[in-house]
Amino acid sequence: MRRTSLFTVTGLVAAGLALSACGSNSLSGGGSPAGTAAAPTNQTSDAALMGKLPAKIKSAGKIIVGVDTSYPPNEFLGTDGKTAEGMDIDLFQAVARKFGVQAEFQTASFDSIILGVSSGKYDVGVSSFTINPDRKKQVDMVSYYSAGTLWGVPKGNPKKVDPDNACGLNVGVQKGTTQVDDLTARSKKCTAAGKPAINQIVEDLQVKVNADLASGKVDAMAADSPVTAYAVKQTNGAVETVGKPYDTAPYGYVVPKSESDFAAAMVDALKALDTSGDYTKILTKWNVQDGAIHDFAVNP
Known part of the structure; x- marks a missing residue:
């Protein structure tokens, strides 16, 4: 599309x-x-x-x-x-x-x-x-x-996003998914260590999460591995994955x-x-x- x-x-x-x-x-x-x-x-x-x-x-x-x-x-x-x-x-x-x-x-x-x-x-x-x-x-x-969960970022990963160190970043995620729980847990680790929380940008639809990434509203998105991989394929490299799938x-x-x-x-x-x-x-x-x-x- x-x-x-x-x-x-x-x-x-x-x-x-x-x-x-x-x-x-x-x-x-x-x-x-x-x-x-x-x-x-x-x-x-x-x-x-x-x-x-x-x-x-x-x-x-x-x-x-x-x-x-x-x-x-x-x-x-x-x-x-x-x-x-x-x-x-x-x-x-x-x-x-x-x-x-x-x-x-x-x-x-x-x-x-x-x-x-x-x-x-x-x-x-x-x-x-x-x-x-x-x-x-x-x-x-x-x-x-x-x-599993796989993160997506704009080509070249301009914010140098690391899923294991995403404190202070804006991360897109779909409402009601397991990724919301994952980001919440990661954010608690950030604040416990005295670092900024992860700012979750939660959307009702995955399509809106994708749009947020393209527009620069978010620094990264977290979604199921086949969904993020499909995004990479369909954008001809405008989006890329970062890290590896986890919590399979x-x-x-x-x-x-x-x-x-x-x-x-x-x-x-x-x-x-x-x-x-x-x-x-x-x-x-x-x-x-x-x-x-x-x-x-x-x-x-």
Whole structure:
């Protein structure tokens, strides 16, 4: 999604190729349908898995999925401004097809999705959720990928940013992410040592974090490793990474606590996709195969 500025929000939404696509104009409380992405291969349904679908999903013939479509290459909106695309989209659509149903992706603010799943607004949440103890208290999580945190800076790193010594810097981060907790902990170490705190510039959308970096509002940004790496690729070197990925942990599909059998069945669907080679094909399509896992599980 690039126009005059590689990080311009409207350009990103319109073109569908750069750092992000910011989603619907309104992200208040769940948004509107973002369309469904075609599966990259011809997955076949599994009768045993179909029998484990919750009655609500079986009746509807589709899985309603809450997703923050501002996090490429994992999840973002295509050139039509409404169709969800990305690694997460392709992979979960393949999972849904193993159950013999479609996935309908609905754009939502990232920090509203888990509550939306718990309340029944969404059947599943798929939005690069790192599995952690706090989230597992609220919902079941099905592991399917692994990523860490990776920092991005402008080309040449003019502020000489070091993630391990970022005291006093302005660092961009998306609201509700694990990176907020990480920056908070790092900032406390700064102040405990008598140094200036890290100034977090928190945005609702990753696309805005990207824009803040390009405009000079922030000195660096912290995001999931595939997202930061994608930013580097799409800006042709205008942004670069600094340091190495850290705090690597699995991503998980968000499933209501009341649907533990469905969560377990998702593990079986992922195993089938891994065996068929479709899992690897999807990750390779988005150049994120380094985060592949093969020990899919519920609440690992």
